[in-house]
Amino acid sequence: MQVFKEKEPLKFAIATLKSEGKSLGLVPTMGALHEGHLSLVKEALKACDKVVVSIFVNPTQFNNATDLEKYPRTLEKDLELLKQLDQDLWIFAPNANELYGENIISEHFDFDGLENVMEGKFRNGHFDGVGTIVKRLFNIVTPDKAFFGEKDFQQLQIIRKLTEKSNLPVEIVGCPILREDSGLARSxxxxxxxxxxxxxxxxxxxxxxxxxxxxxxxxxxxxxxxxxxxxxxxxxxxxxxxxxxxxxxxxxxxxxxxxxxxxxxxxxxxxxxxxxxxxxxxx
Missing domain, CATH: 3.30.1300.10 (Pantoate-beta-alanine ligase, C-terminal domain)
Known part of the structure; x- marks a missing residue:
């Protein structure tokens, strides 16, 4: 399993992979991985020759500073779980400066109104942050397919809209919600x-x-x-x-x-x- 902290070595590895005609999947995560995330990785492994799992707690999609501060960060545990799943995964675990540079701010998006209801209504600027980081990851990783869980269904529809409006050549794959024994959605x-x-x-x-x-x-x-x-x-x-x-x-x-x-x-x-x-x- 290879862990990339910087985008340039990852982009070089991806260019080599694609020159061999192999397909690439991306599973974007914010870490603190659980069975729900792993189910996405399993789907990606079935569909693609190589899979990149990104682990990055994206500051621009939190409208609550306390929520950002308390969000669990468990990189070593995450890497161990992924290693047990498949030793040939590529992991992209950058810091904020690597993805944003000096200015950690969101791009503004128009998602045809999808961003103004439900989560968007209660979390101001949230989907600008989501759109910004997903677009940057897509530009760095250039995946053929990207895998997202249906628990964040509004986010899934917004990412589909992002790829459509930005003409990004990525197939967005929605995966079923994984639940705990009690029925609680894994999160x-x-x-x-x-x-x-x-x-x-x-x-x-x-x-x-x-x-x-x-x-x-x-x-x-x-x-x-x-x-x-x-x-x-x-x-x-x-x-x-x-x-x-x-x-x-x-x-x-x-x-x-x-x-x-x-x-x-x-x-x-x-x-x-x-x-x-x-x-x-x-x-």
């Missing part, structure tokens, strides 16, 4: 929860499953009220938002229309730990 932030709080947080997924059941017979307005009431009576979790949205546009719906695909999205706080999840409501 690096889960490590900040106590065992009891981790179990309580599975309420998020249970609520989504019930939402899927209700969606067959109830209106979006009814379901939204019902979810808000469920969280109001929960002693531990605080709901930030719940929305039923069109999968393609991410716009909140008032009425269901035949032929459209919909998902339910939740963001909630478990003490100071922010958790997100979503579920497809019709397939």
């Amino acid at each position: 690096s932030r889960n490590e900040r929860l106590s065992d009891s709080h981790r179990e309580e947080a599975s309420f998020i997924y249970k609520t989504l499953l019930e939402t899927k059941e209700l969606f067959g017979t109830k209106s979006a307005e009814y379901i939204t009220r019902w979810v808000e009431e469920q969280f109001q009576s929960h002693p531990f979790l605080e709901l930030e938002y719940f929305e039923i949205a069109n999968t393609k546009t991410l716009k909140k719906i008032n009425h269901k229309r035949k032929g459209n695909q919909y998902r339910a999205f939740i963001a909630a706080y478990a003490n100071d730990v922010r958790l997100i999840d979503n579920i497809a409501l019709n397939n």
